[in-house]
Amino acid sequence: MAKIYLTDTTLRDGSHTVSHQFSPEDVAKVAKALDEAGIDLIEIGHGDGLTGSTINYGFSNYKELDVIRAAAGVVKRAKVTVLLIPGIGSVEDLEEAVHAGATAVRVATHVTEADVAEQHIKAAKKMGLWTVGFLMMAHMADAERVLQEAKKMESYGADVVYCTDSAGAMLPADVTEKISLLKANLSIPIGFHSHNNLGLAIANSIAAVDAGATYIDGSLSGLGAGAGNTPTDTLVAVFNRMGLEHGADLYKTMDASTEALAPVLLSKGVTAQTNLDALICGYAGVYSSFMLHARRASARFGVDLRDILIELGRRRAVGGQEDWIIEVANEIAQNKVK
Amino acid sequence: MAKIYLTDTTLRDGSHTVSHQFSPEDVAKVAKALDEAGIDLIEIGHGDGLTGSTINYGFSNYKELDVIRAAAGVVKRAKVTVLLIPGIGSVEDLEEAVHAGATAVRVATHVTEADVAEQHIKAAKKMGLWTVGFLMMAHMADAERVLQEAKKMESYGADVVYCTDSAGAMLPADVTEKISLLKANLSIPIGFHSHNNLGLAIANSIAAVDAGATYIDGSLSGLGAGAGNTPTDTLVAVFNRMGLEHGADLYKTMDASTEALAPVLLSKGVTAQTNLDALICGYAGVYSSFMLHARRASARFGVDLRDILIELGRRRAVGGQEDWIIEVANEIAQNKVK
Numbered sequence: 237m238a239k240i241y242l243t244d245t246t247l248r249d250g251s252h253t254v255s256h257q258f259s260p261e262d263v264a265k266v267a268k269a270l271d272e273a274g275i276d277l278i279e280i281g282h283g284d285g286l287t288g289s290t291i292n293y294g295f296s297n298y299k300e301l302d303v304i305r306a307a308a309g310v311v312k313r314a315k316v317t318v319l320l321i322p323g324i325g326s327v328e329d330l331e332e333a334v335h336a337g338a339t340a341v342r343v344a345t346h347v348t349e350a351d352v353a354e355q356h357i358k359a360a361k362k363m364g365l366w367t368v369g370f371l372m373m374a375h376m377a378d379a380e381r382v383l384q385e386a387k388k389m390e391s392y393g394a395d396v397v398y399c400t401d402s403a404g405a406m407l408p409a410d411v412t413e414k415i416s417l418l419k420a421n422l423s424i425p426i427g428f429h430s431h432n433n434l435g436l437a438i439a440n441s442i443a444a445v446d447a448g449a450t451y452i453d454g455s456l457s458g459l460g461a462g463a464g465n466t467p468t469d470t471l472v473a474v475f476n477r478m479g480l481e482h483g484a485d486l487y488k489t490m491d492a493s494t495e496a497l498a499p500v501l502l503s504k505g506v507t508a509q510t511n512l513d514a515l516i517c518g519y520a521g522v523y524s525s526f527m528l529h530a531r532r533a534s535a536r537f538g539v540d541l542r543d544i545l546i547e548l549g550r551r552r553a554v555g556g557q558e559d560w561i562i563e564v565a566n567e568i569a570q571n572k573v574k
Numbered sequence: 575m576a577k578i579y580l581t582d583t584t585l586r587d588g589s590h591t592v593s594h595q596f597s598p599e600d601v602a603k604v605a606k607a608l609d610e611a612g613i614d615l616i617e618i619g620h621g622d623g624l625t626g627s628t629i630n631y632g633f634s635n636y637k638e639l640d641v642i643r644a645a646a647g648v649v650k651r652a653k654v655t656v657l658l659i660p661g662i663g664s665v666e667d668l669e670e671a672v673h674a675g676a677t678a679v680r681v682a683t684h685v686t687e688a689d690v691a692e693q694h695i696k697a698a699k700k701m702g703l704w705t706v707g708f709l710m711m712a713h714m715a716d717a718e719r720v721l722q723e724a725k726k727m728e729s730y731g732a733d734v735v736y737c738t739d740s741a742g743a744m745l746p747a748d749v750t751e752k753i754s755l756l757k758a759n760l761s762i763p764i765g766f767h768s769h770n771n772l773g774l775a776i777a778n779s780i781a782a783v784d785a786g787a788t789y790i791d792g793s794l795s796g797l798g799a800g801a802g803n804t805p806t807d808t809l810v811a812v813f814n815r816m817g818l819e820h821g822a823d824l825y826k827t828m829d830a831s832t833e834a835l836a837p838v839l840l841s842k843g844v845t846a847q848t849n850l851d852a853l854i855c856g857y858a859g860v861y862s863s864f865m866l867h868a869r870r871a872s873a874r875f876g877v878d879l880r881d882i883l884i885e886l887g888r889r890r891a892v893g894g895q896e897d898w899i900i901e902v903a904n905e906i907a908q909n910k911v912k
Contacts, residue, residue, distance in 0.1 A: 346892060373861065373892065375859050376859065376890060376892070402861055403855055403856055403859055403860060403861050403862075404852065404855070404856035405855075405856045405857070405858075405859035405887075407780075407812070407815060407816065408777065408780065431852075431856065432773075432852075433849075433852045433853055433855055433856025433857070434776065434808060434811060434812050434815070434853070434856040434857065435770075435773075435775065435776035435777075435804075435805060435808040435809075435812070436776055436777060436812070437773065438772065438773035438774055438777065439746065439773075439774060439776065439777030439780070442745075442746065442777070461862050462849075462852040462855055462856065462861075462862040463849045463852035463853065463856065464852075466773075467773060470772060470773040471773075473772060474745070474772050474773070474774070477745060477772070478745065511771075511800075511801045514742065514769075514770075514771045514800040514801035514802075515771055515772070515801065517741055517742070517743075517771055517800055518741060518742035518743050518769070518771025518772040518800070518801065519743070519771070519772065520743075521713050521714065521741055521743035522741060523711065523740055523741050523800075524741075524799050524800040549743075552714060554684060554711065554714070
C-alpha cells in the first residue's frame, strides 16, 4: 500500500463547532501539537474558508490573517493550509493568506461545478502553493460525473483531487465505486474527506484507502460540521492496526486532542467527543474493565497508561487481573518491555 | 439478502452507562418504545446479566425480577431477553426470570469457553426459551477457533450463535473472515454484536450482514460499555439506505432515543450520544445548513422535520434555500408528497 498523507481540519471544519471563534492563541496551540504529531497538512481558518467571516456564514472575532500567522509561526513540518471556496473567497484573498504564511490551499466547489475553480487553481499554482481540488457534496453525482469534474481540476494543475462527502451521506460501497474510478483514470493522488452522520466516517476512510486514495482527512475528536469529521485520533489508531504507512504518531495525536484541543474547547463551553480511554482499549484489544487498575498502576510506576494496556493486549489478557497489570507496569518501568 | 433481526441492548449493555440504575419505570418506558419501533429482541437487566448486581459488578437499586416484569408488562411483539453469564448467573436464576416474563436468553461465555454454557443452553431450551449463544471477546480467537466454539453452542441446541466484539477491537476484514466461516459451517443463524471503540461499529455490522449474519445488535444512541454499542438509530438508517429487510421503523427508533431514553438519561445526569439531526441529514443526503429553515417550516406547517429533509434530498437540493424548503413543507402538509 502507498503511504497515506493526513490532513487535519480541526481548526477549519471544526471551527463550525465553536462558531468560528478559534483565536490566534488557540490555533497556535493546536497547530503546534498537530505538527509535532506528524500530521502532513493542517487546515485552518473560518469553517467556510477564506473571508467566510460574514453575516451569511457567521462572523469570527479574530482576523483571518492573524490566525494564519499564528499557525505559520509554530508549524515546522506540516503545510499550513487554507480553504478557498470561489465565490466566498477570491484570488486576492489567497495572495494575502500566502503573505501571512499559508503554503497550501484547497480550492472547493460543488461536485458538479469544478469549472469555477479554474482561475483559482491556476493562480494558486503560480503562487507556488500545494494545491488541492476539493469536490464537495460528492454523494450527489454519480462516479462518472465525479471523474469528469476531477479531470477538470487535474487539467487546471491541481496536485491532488478530493472526493468530499460533505453531508456524511455516503456508504462504503459508494466510496469504493467513486474512488476506484478516479484512481483508474487520474494521474494525481486522490483524497477523501468524510463526515460521520451515518457513523461511517472511519469505514468510508478505509474504503477510500482500499480503493487507492492516499490523502485522508480527519479532525481531533471528530470536531466538525454535522456529526463531525472522521476523528483523526481514531483514524491513526485504525491505520496503525491495518499496518498502513503514514506520518502520524498515535500517542501524540491523542495528546493533541486531550492536551491542546480539549482545554481550548472547554474555554468555549464545548466538550471533545472521542472517548480516548475506549479508543485505546479497542486498539489494544482489552476489555474496559482493565482501565481502573491500569490507571492506578500507571500512576504508581510512572508509566504511560496506554503502554500498559497495549502490552496487556499483546499478552492476551482476558479479565482485569490486578496482579498481572502491576507486573506489566513494573516491567515497563524497568524497560523490560518495549 | 435475508431478513435482519435486530436486538436492542440499551437496557442491558447500556445500563453500564448508568451504573445499572434503570428503574422498572425507566425500563417500561424504553422497552415499550422499542417494541413499538419493531425491534425483535429487547435485552434488559444488569450490564453483567442475571444476578450481576453484586459488589464485584456494581449493585443496582432495583430488583432484577421487577425490571423483567416491567418489560414483560409492556412488550407486545418483541422477545423480552435476558443475559446469562454462567458463573455469574445460574439455571435457577434463569427459571425465575422466565417466571417474571423473559422469553429469550443469551448465554454468554468467553470466546474459547463455550463448554461452560452447555447445561445453561440445554436448560434454556427445555424452558421453551429462544436461546442465543453469545461468544464474547471474539477478537481474541482466530476464525477457526470461533467456529469450533460456535459449533459446540449449536450442538447444545442454541437457536442463534453470536460473534461478540466485546472490546470493540475488530476491523471489518476480521468480521468478514469470522462471520463467513461461521456462515459456511453452521445451520443456525449467525449474530454480531459490536462496540464502537475504533469508530467501526456500524461498518462492522455491515460487514457482518454482507458475510451472512442475520442477527445484529444495537443500542439507542449507542449506549453501552466502552465507547458504546452500535447506535440502533443509525443502524436502522444505514440498513434502510442499503435496502435491507428488517422489522424496525426509523422514525419510531429515533423517537425511542429522544422521547423515551433521553429523559430517562437526563434524570440520571447522562446525555444521549447520537446527533439525530446530523443522522437525518446524512440519511437524506442534505447539508446541515438546511436544518434551520427546515425546522422553522416544520413548525409552521405542522409536518415532520424529517419528512421535509428527506424530500429535499430526493429533489437533490444543494443549498439551504428557504423558498424551496417552504414549498416542500407546504406540499407535505397538503399530502401532495408521500
